[in-house]
Amino acid sequence: MKSLAELNAIKQRVQENSNNRKNASDNDIKVVIGMATCGIAAGARPVLNAFIDEVAKRKLQNVIVSQTGCIGMCKYEPIVEVFVPGQPKVTYVKVEPTMVPRIITDHIVNNNVVAEYTIK
Amino acid sequence: MKEISLNILDVATNSVTADATTVDITVDYEFATDDLSVIIADDGRGMSEDFVKSVTDPFTTTRTTRKVGLGIPLFKDSAELTGGSLEIISKLGVGTTIKAVYKISSIDRMPMGDLADTVTALIGLKESLRFILQYKVDGREFRFDTDEIRAQLDGIPLSNYEVLAFIKEYIEGGINNTNGGLDIL
Numbered sequence: 001m002k003s004l005a006e007l008n009a010i011k012q013r014v015q016e017n018s019n020n021r022k023n024a025s026d027n028d029i030k031v032v033i034g035m036a037t038c039g040i041a042a043g044a045r046p047v048l049n050a051f052i053d054e055v056a057k058r059k060l061q062n063v064i065v066s067q068t069g070c071i072g073m074c075k076y077e078p079i080v081e082v083f084v085p086g087q088p089k090v091t092y093v094k095v096e097p098t099m100v101p102r103i104i105t106d107h108i109v110n111n112n113v114v115a116e117y118t119i120k
Numbered sequence: 121m122k123e124i125s126l127n128i129l130d131v132a133t134n135s136v137t138a139d140a141t142t143v144d145i146t147v148d149y150e151f152a153t154d155d156l157s158v159i160i161a162d163d164g165r166g167m168s169e170d171f172v173k174s175v176t177d178p179f180t181t182t183r184t185t186r187k188v189g190l191g192i193p194l195f196k197d198s199a200e201l202t203g204g205s206l207e208i209i210s211k212l213g214v215g216t217t218i219k220a221v222y223k224i225s226s227i228d229r230m231p232m233g234d235l236a237d238t239v240t241a242l243i244g245l246k247e248s249l250r251f252i253l254q255y256k257v258d259g260r261e262f263r264f265d266t267d268e269i270r271a272q273l274d275g276i277p278l279s280n281y282e283v284l285a286f287i288k289e290y291i292e293g294g295i296n297n298t299n300g301g302l303d304i305l
Contacts, residue, residue, distance in 0.1 A: 001290075001293035001294065001296075001297055002286065002289050002290040002293050004268065004269070004272055004290075006286065007269065007272040007273060007283070007286060008272065010273075010276075010280075010282045010283060010286060011272065011273055011274055011276055013282065014276050014280055014282060014283075015274075015276070035129075035133065035241070035245070036130075036133075037130050037189070037190045037191045037194065038190075040121070040126050040129055040130050041121050041126070041130075041194075045126060045129060045234075045237055045238070045241050046237070048241055048244065049237055049240065049241070052240075052244070052281055052284060053285075055281060056281035056282065056284075056285060065244070066244065067241070067244055067245050
């Protein structure tokens with residue numbers, strides 16, 4: 001079992017990294033996942049965790065993953081909105097964890113919207 | 121909802137919306153009585169007596185996008201389906217406690233699912249909140265408290281991805297220990 005003492009190592013690593021990193025800014029890309037009852041029931045929690053895992057794995061420091069309530073189109077849940085500064089919002093619908101690596105690679109890293117996952 | 125832990129995530133989100141500063145989640149398996157209690161207690165703004173009476177009605181909600189709210193009705197249904205019950209105690213300005221009791225052996229009882237994922241999702245929802253998870257099996261207990269984690273971190277946010285990954289493994293380990301080698305769903 002993990003011990004709380006291991007947090008010390010994480011703390012030091014994060015403090016070193018954050019010295020290199022500029023502060024969170026308006027240039028950050030935001031990924032927002034709908035997590036109301038409709039989203040949760042449709043499977044938003046594994047999608048949220050897939051985004052967090054993938055962002056952590058690729059060490060993307062300019063991406064913020066966050067949650068919101070009901071986006072208003074419950075039958076398309078899980079819904080993920082991606083906000084790239086200076087570009088229109090992109091809404092992905094019926095997102096599954098297996099779709100997350102492609103959204104990260106194509107859209108967030110290489111700036112090509114994955115059109116087939118967006119709302120038709 | 122396919123897991124009890126998803127109901128917990130959903131209902132605890134209401135605590136966050138109600139401006140709670142502490143959300144205390146208890147999951148307690150008592151095999152002798154076949155009871156699984158799930159308690160979500162917060163110190164948020166609470167509900168009036170009238171609102172408590174109507175809150176299990178799907179056509180009562182505080183949200184503004186539409187006129188239905190299914191979080192608590194689904195939670196209640198999932199417990200009652202097993203022969204269990206749901207109870208809400210709430211006081212304006214003091215907080216709300218919701219307790220669901222499931223019959224463990226009922227064929228209609230959903231599995232608990234991933235409690236660690238539920239806690240990390242809640243932390244992502246509101247960083248400044250204190251979340252406590254008490255996981256009990258026949259008197260054995262694991263306790264997780266975000267304040268204990270925070271005390272080790274010198275201001276590094278809990279929502280830091282490395283910290284979240286640690287928390288997830290820490291909770292999974294604690295639950296496994298408490299289960300004592302049994303596969304408890």
